[in-house]
Amino acid sequence: MQPKAALATIECVRGDITCQPDMDAVVNAANAELRPGGGVAGAIHRAAGPELDAACRAHAPIAPGQAVITDAFGLPNRHVIHCLGPVYGRDHPAETLLGDCHRNAIALAGDAGLASIAFPALSTGIFGYPIAEAAEVAVQAVVAALADAGSLQRLRFVLFSPDDLAVFDAALRSHQP
Template sequence: MSARLECQQGDIANQPDIDVVVNAANAQLRTGGGVAGALHRAAGPELERACRPLAPIAPGQAVITEAFGLPNRHVIHCLGPVYGHDRPEAELLADCYRNALELAERHGLASIAFPALSAGAFGYPLAEAARVALTTVQETLPRCPGIERVRFVLFDAGSATLFQDTLESLDQTL
């Protein structure tokens, strides 16, 4: 795998060196709380207007729009599974990451930033979410040769450390 994987604390809505950011979307692709709220506020009302004809989406699905007021070229919107409700959770969560990477590849985007999909309001345990996310990205990248950088942007230092530790433990098992 030639792409660089990064895990850092930060604001997903402020990643100016990244081509596409991933939104932890709701099914209707509307402004919400957490990541969706931050991205929609930063992008401006044009983002919600661009999303309307693409909604609703199902768990695991990914769609792409322009980024409008964000410092990126595009936003990929993924609906992660609600833990304990949408099944099979791990498969649906993996589909989010796989579908987002494949969509970025098809659009010629070389760098992508992900939040911890489903790990906020959707209740996915963070350690398990990190393992599914990082494993899926590592397995998918060989089929996406145009992607040079994948960044996981986590809201707090503890989450960023957990993702980094998970990445290092997965790298040791390869």
């Protein structure tokens, strides 16, 4: 599914966020200290190498909804945009904070003159955000944010499981003009 938001194409694919060589930036589902961890953060840090951890230290800590940008080091991308999503049931208002992650990441990508960005399903792993709710918030936020994103031409949601891909595809279809 590839609807347009402003001039940007939005797509959903099943895959590994660390293997998106055609994207200028990938988004990390970061922890507050921007340190290696499990899930997406662990995979991105392992693929990027120890230089990413060193680069992140100057930006930490971050709060839910915030985003920061670093080089991508060993990843096949130019940049990593690190977002701290809300912990579902703890960080409030969760919907606003999750939307802020997407909006702030898109703003950083636009400010850096990037043409493409890939997002995982932020906050849906260990942070417990229900996938259907997260997909709806993410799609609404990116559709709105891309209208002012300048250089961005492509946005991709990279989902690890077929079930998550189906949920994001459905959310994306529901926002087609």
